[in-house]
Amino acid sequence: MVLAVLRCDSFRQTDIVQASAVDVFSLLADIEAWPTWASVIRSARPLSSGPLRVGFRFELTLKSFNRPLATELLEYTKDSVFVWGVARRLVRLRHGFELTAHGPSRCQLHHRESAWGLLAPPSWLLKRRICQINQQWSADVVGYFANRAGADNG
Numbered sequence: 001m002v003l004a005v006l007r008c009d010s011f012r013q014t015d016i017v018q019a020s021a022v023d024v025f026s027l028l029a030d031i032e033a034w035p036t037w038a039s040v041i042r043s044a045r046p047l048s049s050g051p052l053r054v055g056f057r058f059e060l061t062l063k064s065f066n067r068p069l070a071t072e073l074l075e076y077t078k079d080s081v082f083v084w085g086v087a088r089r090l091v092r093l094r095h096g097f098e099l100t101a102h103g104p105s106r107c108q109l110h111h112r113e114s115a116w117g118l119l120a121p122p123s124w125l126l127k128r129r130i131c132q133i134n135q136q137w138s139a140d141v142v143g144y145f146a147n148r149a150g151a152d153n154g
Contacts, residue, residue, distance in 0.1 A: 006120035011113040011134040019145035021099040021107040025079045038140045092116040111138045
């Protein structure tokens with residue numbers, strides 16, 4: 001009941017990336033490399049072994065919060081859906097990316113974050129900061145491929 005009543009959709013954004021969905025997904029799926037291109041990430045490391053799959057656990061630390069968050073993949077479809085978060089009885093956090101291919105070298109990046117249950121009220125209070133972090137993260141994805149395309153053309 002608590003999950004159904006309390007919900008905060010703290011972030012929704014769609015961007016066009018000048019790269020294939022396969023290439024963008026490969027970047028997102030390399031969790032350990034996130035700090036090398038995502039300016040909002042201090043560290044990220046797998047907690048599970050083996051291939052990525054629903055239930056795969058990893059830890060990430062945002063630069064602005066400086067606290068590690070243990071999380072797991074909640075939805076995973078190779079080359080299109082990469083959603084992680086926390087799903088417990090009274091709390092749920094869902095954060096991730098979904099890709100829609102638009103030809104061989106262009107895709108849409110759908111970036112979303114929502115919180116339910118006991119995480120919803122803090123998300124409402126922090127919504128502005130959550131949006132800033134996620135906007136930068138999306139911009140980093142877009143910029144990564146724009147810079148790569150510029151290097152290839154230059």
